[in-house]
Amino acid sequence: MQASMIASTATQARKLSTEEIKEIEHEMQLYPDKQAVGLEALKIVQKYQGWVSDESLLGISNFLDIPVSDLESVATFFNLVYRQPVGRNVILFCNSVSCWIMGCDKVKAQLSAHLGIDYGETTTDGEYTLIPVPCLGDCDKAPVMMVGEAMHRHLSVDTIASVLPLKNVRGDK
Amino acid sequence: MTDRPLTKNIDLARGALNLTDYEAAGGYAGARAIANGLEPSDVLERVKNSGLKGRGGAGFPTGLKWSFVPKSDDATIQRYLVVNADEMEPGTFKDRMLMEGDPHLLIEGMIIAAYTIQASRAFIFLRGEYFDAERSLAKAIAEARESGHLGRDIFGTGFDFDIVLHTSAGRYICGEETALLNALEGKRANPRAKPPFPQVSGLWGKPTIVNNVETLCNLPGILAHGVEWYKSLGSGGDFGTKLFGVSGRVKNPGCWELPFGVSIREVIEGYGGGMQEGFTLKAFLPGGGSTDFLTPAHLDTPLTYAAIGELGSRLATGTMILLDDKTCPIGMIGNLMKFFAHESCGFCTPCRDGLPWVDTIFRDLETGKGSFKDIDILKDHVEYLGPGRTFCALAPGATAPLGSGLTLFAEEFAAHVSGAKCPYH
Numbered sequence: 001m002q003a004s005m006i007a008s009t010a011t012q013a014r015k016l017s018t019e020e021i022k023e024i025e026h027e028m029q030l031y032p033d034k035q036a037v038g039l040e041a042l043k044i045v046q047k048y049q050g051w052v053s054d055e056s057l058l059g060i061s062n063f064l065d066i067p068v069s070d071l072e073s074v075a076t077f078f079n080l081v082y083r084q085p086v087g088r089n090v091i092l093f094c095n096s097v098s099c100w101i102m103g104c105d106k107v108k109a110q111l112s113a114h115l116g117i118d119y120g121e122t123t124t125d126g127e128y129t130l131i132p133v134p135c136l137g138d139c140d141k142a143p144v145m146m147v148g149e150a151m152h153r154h155l156s157v158d159t160i161a162s163v164l165p166l167k168n169v170r171g172d173k
Numbered sequence: 174m175t176d177r178p179l180t181k182n183i184d185l186a187r188g189a190l191n192l193t194d195y196e197a198a199g200g201y202a203g204a205r206a207i208a209n210g211l212e213p214s215d216v217l218e219r220v221k222n223s224g225l226k227g228r229g230g231a232g233f234p235t236g237l238k239w240s241f242v243p244k245s246d247d248a249t250i251q252r253y254l255v256v257n258a259d260e261m262e263p264g265t266f267k268d269r270m271l272m273e274g275d276p277h278l279l280i281e282g283m284i285i286a287a288y289t290i291q292a293s294r295a296f297i298f299l300r301g302e303y304f305d306a307e308r309s310l311a312k313a314i315a316e317a318r319e320s321g322h323l324g325r326d327i328f329g330t331g332f333d334f335d336i337v338l339h340t341s342a343g344r345y346i347c348g349e350e351t352a353l354l355n356a357l358e359g360k361r362a363n364p365r366a367k368p369p370f371p372q373v374s375g376l377w378g379k380p381t382i383v384n385n386v387e388t389l390c391n392l393p394g395i396l397a398h399g400v401e402w403y404k405s406l407g408s409g410g411d412f413g414t415k416l417f418g419v420s421g422r423v424k425n426p427g428c429w430e431l432p433f434g435v436s437i438r439e440v441i442e443g444y445g446g447g448m449q450e451g452f453t454l455k456a457f458l459p460g461g462g463s464t465d466f467l468t469p470a471h472l473d474t475p476l477t478y479a480a481i482g483e484l485g486s487r488l489a490t491g492t493m494i495l496l497d498d499k500t501c502p503i504g505m506i507g508n509l510m511k512f513f514a515h516e517s518c519g520f521c522t523p524c525r526d527g528l529p530w531v532d533t534i535f536r537d538l539e540t541g542k543g544s545f546k547d548i549d550i551l552k553d554h555v556e557y558l559g560p561g562r563t564f565c566a567l568a569p570g571a572t573a574p575l576g577s578g579l580t581l582f583a584e585e586f587a588a589h590v591s592g593a594k595c596p597y598h
Binding site for chain 1: 260261262263264265269300302304305337339342343344345356357358360361362377418419420421422426427428462492494497504505508509512515516518
């Protein structure tokens with residue numbers, strides 16, 4: 001255990017799973033020091049847990065033996081590291097300039113009405129979280145969004161509802 | 174010989190060529206030219222003579238950049254090549270096409286660059302959202318490793334070289350090369366002070382070259398077909414080809430490989446098909462969100478770094494964003510300011526505090542709460558956030574559309590105040 005971590009904090013740390021450790025150790029072979037693996041470790045944990053909890057953050061800090069404050073400064077810096085729970089599918093909705101010119105604000109309003117959520121919110125069934133994302137680099141097919149790992153292009157007010165299969169997602173925030 | 178060295182293999186409907194097909198199409202000839210006896214200094218000389226300039230935005234001569242790596246015969250000194258594949262400039266969608274469409278071209282370019290600076294290890298710093306590019310590159314790297322194009326003694330040169338594919342997690346500032354290096358080291362991605370420049374002290378303090386994807390993709394052609402061929406492509410003082418793109422209300426938005434010197438009109442009206450019915454071109458940003466507005470009066474300008482520079486803007490990424498007559502220019506600039514405010518790393522005060530202030534004023538203008546004093550404050554910020562006032566180029570980039578927009582759209586700005594609403598709504 002990390003010497004610098006006080007006991008009460010150390011006990012809060014989650015023990016990383018075998019799969020998580022295996023993947024993190026693979027990354028450790030690619031970089032000359034442990035700090036460089038911090039972001040990779042955050043992404044690996046997020047892949048398995050859905051998000052990065054305080055317990056996970058402490059667990060990574062423990063495992064890599066890097067200060068939790070350093071790790072948190074990285075975790076909070078990046079748009080795609082989630083320090084709050086998110087839905088099973090994260091919708092990254094592009095709101096940058098080319099998509100804006102092509103009418104993404106209206107599409108977003110329609111999408112929000114369809115899902116019953118605004119930016120930063122998750123549907124009540126835990127299926128979708130809606131987050132704005134800077135330019136997705138697909139500007140000739142604007143407006144665009146990404147759901148999970150899949151791009152959705154040429155979005156329109158008329159078709160946006162059919163893009164996302166809805167179960168029982170409507171409800172209060 | 175081809176006149177489209179960057180995209181000749183690209184057919185997005187078919188998918189990327191595998192290693193065998195890439196080699197059958199003449200691929201890895203540039204790398205084999207090295208195996209036939211080119212010394213690193215020979216390659217450097219050729220790249221210098223080719224006139225290749227960095228395609229990431231700044232347009233700095235590639236050979237000159239490489240030449241800043243301290244010369245040493247000591248092979249034990251670790252050097253690094255880093256590929257800037259963090260494409261995130263608003264309105265820019267060119268590197269995505271190269272990585273998804275022809276990943277072996279990038280790998281071959283990396284081999285040539287790494288050999289020249291004698292870097293045994295390279296990192297591709299790829300945008301986290303580019304999952305398709307990640308899959309395409311990972312497959313190509315595995316193929317290259319299996320065939321011995323990566324690993325020990327590649328192409329029988331005695332040179333060892335391998336590639337690590339690093340995926341980021343979404344921050345525009347990582348495109349700034351020193352911020353990118355901090356991110357790769359696992360640190361918060363604030364830019365570093367320069368000097369020392371990365372060529373001398375970069376990744377983990379070692380000599381490091383950071384090159385853009387499109388820049389590296391130029392190298393295989395230069396080595397395979399020669400400097401004379403390369404220089405015969407392009408005109409107006411720039412050589413080779415460039416990916417030029419158009420987004421906005423044109424009939425056929427897209428990205429095409431064209432020789433330097435092609436006119437803006439040919440790209441927008443020819444390849445882009447002109448404006449959609451019912452829309453006319455009001456203004457455009459010639460090379461992504463960090464460039465100054467140009468107008469239809471500039472349509473016959475050739476696309477070269479010098480010609481666009483003379484107009485007070487920048488060629489930058491070469492991907493143009495078009496503003497039409499039905500879209501509010503204040504809204505467009507406000508959208509860009511929101512982006513820059515969000516993506517400021519927060520390290521230096523003018524950028525961290527100035528951009529959100531600018532963003533707030535644009536929201537006020539949009540909702541009819543803006544004043545003429547606000548417009549003066551925006552003008553002040555063009556100076557306060559300009560070149561030399563901040564730690565890196567992010568905020569100065571934001572002042573490009575802001576400053577040029579304040580001049581070009583002065584009437585629209587005033588109308589938002591005097592009418593107490595956006596006249597486009």
